[in-house]
Amino acid sequence: MEVxxxxxxxxxxxxxxxxxxxxxxxxxxxxxxxxxxxxxLTDEKGRRILIPASKIGYVDLGAPAARAVGFGTL
Known part of the structure; x- marks a missing residue:
C-alpha cells in the first residue's frame, strides 16, 4: 500500500x-x-524511513492495490 x-x-x-x-x-x-x-516505517524494499512526528502535516493512507500481471483484461 502507498503511504x-x-x-x-x-x-x-x-x-x-x-x-x-x-x-x-x-x-x-x-x-x-x-x-x-x-x-x-520499513518499505517493501527493506529501507527504513524515520519521520519526526512533530513535522507531520498529514498522512494519506492509500488503498491496498493488487497489481495486475499479464495482458488479460479484468
Missing amino acids: KFGITDISREVSIETSATPDEIAAQVRQAVVDASLVD
Whole structure:
C-alpha cells in the first residue's frame, strides 16, 4: 500500500510503499504524536524511513492495490 506523508516546511510529499495495513500505520502515527517521537516505517524494499512526528502535516493512507500481471483484461 502507498503511504504519503506531508511534512511541514517541505514542498514535496514523502511517499513509500509498505506491506503494513492502514490500521497499523495509523496506530504507529498516533503513538508517535502522543510520545513526540519518530514514525519508524520499513518499505517493501527493506529501507527504513524515520519521520519526526512533530513535522507531520498529514498522512494519506492509500488503498491496498493488487497489481495486475499479464495482458488479460479484468
